[in-house]
Amino acid sequence: AQSVTQLGSHVSVSEGALVLLRCNYSSSVPPYLFWYVQYPNQGLQLLLKYTSAATLVKGINGFEAEFKKSETSFHLTKPSAHMSDAAEYFCAVTSNTGNQFYFGTGTSLTVIP
Amino acid sequence: DAGITQSPRHKVTETGTPVTLRCHQTENHRYMYWYRQDPGHGLRLIHYSYGVKDTDKGEVSDGYSVSRSKTEDFLLTLESATSSQTSVYFCAIRLAIFDEQFFGPGTRLTVL
Numbered sequence: 287a288q289s290v291t292q293l294g295s296h297v298s299v300s301e302g303a304l305v306l307l308r309c310n311y312s313s314s315v316p317p318y319l320f321w322y323v324q325y326p327n328q329g330l331q332l333l334l335k336y337t338s339a340a341t342l343v344k345g346i347n348g349f350e351a352e353f354k355k356s357e358t359s360f361h362l363t364k365p366s367a368h369m370s371d372a373a374e375y376f377c378a379v380t381s382n383t384g385n386q387f388y389f390g391t392g393t394s395l396t397v398i399p
Numbered sequence: 400d401a402g403i404t405q406s407p408r409h410k411v412t413e414t415g416t417p418v419t420l421r422c423h424q425t426e427n428h429r430y431m432y433w434y435r436q437d438p439g440h441g442l443r444l445i446h447y448s449y450g451v452k453d454t455d456k457g458e459v460s461d462g463y464s465v466s467r468s469k470t471e472d473f474l475l476t477l478e479s480a481t482s483s484q485t486s487v488y489f490c491a492i493r494l495a496i497f498d499e500q501f502f503g504p505g506t507r508l509t510v511l
Contacts, residue, residue, distance in 0.1 A: 329489055329503055330489070330500075332501070390433075
C-alpha cells in the first residue's frame with residue numbers, strides 16, 4: 287500500500303516568512319499527489335494537485351509544490367505567510383489503482399504576527 | 400463549492416446503539432468515500448463506493464457498514480456504536496479515477 291509521511295506535526299512561521307511543509311511518499315509507480323487545507327471545524331479544501339503534467343504545481347492562495355521523483359517528495363511552499371494561512375495541511379497520494387487516497391497525518395501551521 | 404451535504408452534523412449517542420450517517424451529493428459523481436478523522440491519525444478511509452451498489456472496504460472498516468442504493472446517497476452505519484468510534488466523519492466525492500476528492504462539512508459523533 288502507498289503511504290505518506292508529513293515531517294513536523296506543528297510548524298510555526300512569522301508573518302511574511304517562507305512557509306515550507308514537507309511531504310514524502312512511498313510509491314512503486316508514479317503517483318498522483320495532492321495537498322489539502324483544513325480550517326477549524328470545516329472539511330478539506332484542495333490546494334493543488336500533481337498529475338504528471340508539470341513538476342512544479344501552482345495552487346490557490348499563493349501556494350505551490352514541487353514533485354521530485356528522486357527524493358519521493360512533494361513539499362508545499364509559499365513565499366510569504368499570511369495570518370489567514372493558519373490551518374491544518376494534509377498531503378495525499380492515490381493508490382496504484384487510483385481508487386483510494388492515502389493521507390498523511392497532517393501539519394498544523396501557526397502564523398505568528 | 401461541490402454540492403455535498405452530511406447529516407446529521409452533530410450526534411451524541413450511547414454505546415451499543417445503531418447510528419446511520421448520511422452523505423448526499425448533487426454532482427452525480429461516481430465515487431463516494433467515508434473517512435474518519437482523529438488527532439494524530441489524519442484521515443483514514445472506512446469504506447468507499449465506485450458506483451451504485453458497488454462498495455469496498457478501507458483500512459478501518461471493522462464495525463462499519465455502508466450502502467449506496469442511488470448515485471446521490473452514501474450511508475454509513477455503525478451497527479453497535481462503541482466509544483472508540485467517537486470521531487469526526489467526513490464524506491468525499493470524486494468524479495473519476497485519479498481526480499481530486501471534494502469533501503463534505505463533516506459529522507461530529509460522540510459515543511458515550
